[in-house]
Amino acid sequence: MYQFNVRVYGLLINDQQEILISDEQEYGMQFTKFPGGGLEYGEGMTEGLKREFVEECNAEVEVISHFYTTDFFVKSAFNDSQIISVYYLVKNIAPLDLVIKTIPFDFDGEGDVLQSFRWIKLQDLKESDFTFPIDQYVAKLLIDKI
Known part of the structure; x- marks a missing residue:
């Protein structure tokens, strides 16, 4: 039986017209994506997104x-599930308390699961800034809207 993996992501754009992206290391690989993650059983989309931002960004x-929901087949890079991703435009309620990096994969510390954040100017955003096909597609949609 095939499984579905529902993911929810936030597109956070600041006053300088920069978008927040997440560099991560997990499952033995490094990847860049938008902040967010997997929906947990029993929660709604926006509730899950808010939880993910608190967990990942302390925000x-x-x-x-x-903004967008996956409308084409995407297989997970980590297992045999089909990914369904939902993207929302979000804004932070309070100032962000994040260490912002300028170099990709500039992690603090060591371990199996690592994460760092960067701002990218919307005018400089490229599909190739992202690892996974769905994030690349969403980046293209953002680029086309600019």
């Missing part, structure tokens, strides 16, 4: 609007 966000 409370307000969901502004739906």
Whole structure:
């Protein structure tokens, strides 16, 4: 039986027209994506997104609007599940308390699971900034809207 993996991500754009991205290391690989992650059983999309931002970024966000939901087949890079990703435009409720890096994969510390954050100017955003096909597609949608 095939499994579905529902993911939810936030597109956080600051006043300088930069978007927040996440560099991560997990499952023995490094990847760049938008902040967010897997929906947990029993939670709704926006509830899951808010939880993910608290867990990953120590930040409370307000969901502004739906941006995109996967409308093509995406197989997980980590298992045999089909990925369904939902992206929302979000804004932070309070100032972010994050260490912002300028170099990809500039992690503090060591371990199996690592994460760091960067801002990328929307005008400089490229599909190739992201590892996974769905994030690349969403980056293209953002680029086309600019």
